[in-house]
Amino acid sequence: MxxxxxxxxxxxxxxxxxxxxxxxxxxxxxxxxxxxxxxxxxxxxxxxxxxxxxxxxxxxxxEPTMPTGGGLAPITIAHNLATKEAVDIVLSIARRAGADPVVDAVERDWGGYTGYFADPDGYRWEIAYNPSPIGDLVLP
CATH class of the missing domain: 3.30.720.120 (Signal recognition particle alu RNA binding heterodimer, srp9/1)
Structure with a gap:
């Protein structure tokens, strides 16, 4: 495969x-x-x-095993960007779109800058700047 x-x-x-x-x-x-x-x-x-x-x-x-509205689904979806400023912009767009909650980005111990938002079903999107080779791998 x-x-x-x-x-x-x-x-x-x-x-x-x-x-x-x-x-x-x-x-x-x-x-x-x-x-x-x-x-x-x-x-x-x-x-x-x-x-x-x-x-x-x-x-x-x-049938999905996670009850609707009961806790977080054990998955995140990541959207990586080339700059910290772009992370803040996307989180602002998500907030205007009605995302709830939106967690502002912070500097992470591993060197990145990330925040989160939830879509209408609570799926968490990580909005990330990752200044490492693996981070570069996923950028367009």
């Missing part, structure tokens, strides 16, 4: 709220939008973020 990821799929409880947040709030353009079912965004050269209505997700994959 090749070492790559093609899709990251997250189950969402309210696809309309998810659409408003990502499309109207963050300004993303969907590659596929099937109302009531799925919303897909190209997020890399060969990577798609798929936000799937929870019922449709459960019908194909199985």
């Amino acid at each position: 090749e070492q790559r990821i093609s899709f990251v799929t997250l189950a969402v409880s309210d696809l309309d709220a998810t659409r408003r947040f990502y499309v109207a709030g963050l300004g993303w353009r969907p590659e596929l939008d099937v109302p009531g079912e799925v919303l897909m965004f190209r997020t890399g050269e060969h990577l798609v973020l798929s936000l799937w209505d929870r019922a449709h997700f459960a019908a194909e994959v199985g």
Whole structure:
């Protein structure tokens, strides 16, 4: 098997709220939008973020084990940027889009600068500046 990821799929409880947040709030353009079912965004050269209505997700994959609204999903999605200033700008955009909570960026022990925001289902996005070779690897 090749070492790559093609899709990251997250189950969402309210696809309309998810659409408003990502499309109207963050300004993303969907590659596929099937109302009531799925919303897909190209997020890399060969990577798609798929936000799937929870019922449709459960019908194909199985019932999610994390209860809605009960704690944090044990996953983060990272969006890396080339500067600390860009991190602050993206966190401001997320705040204006209605992200809750938004955790302001801070200097990290490992040398980076990161903050977080939550989408309408509570999935945490890490907005990061990572001044290391692995950080450079993920920048466009």
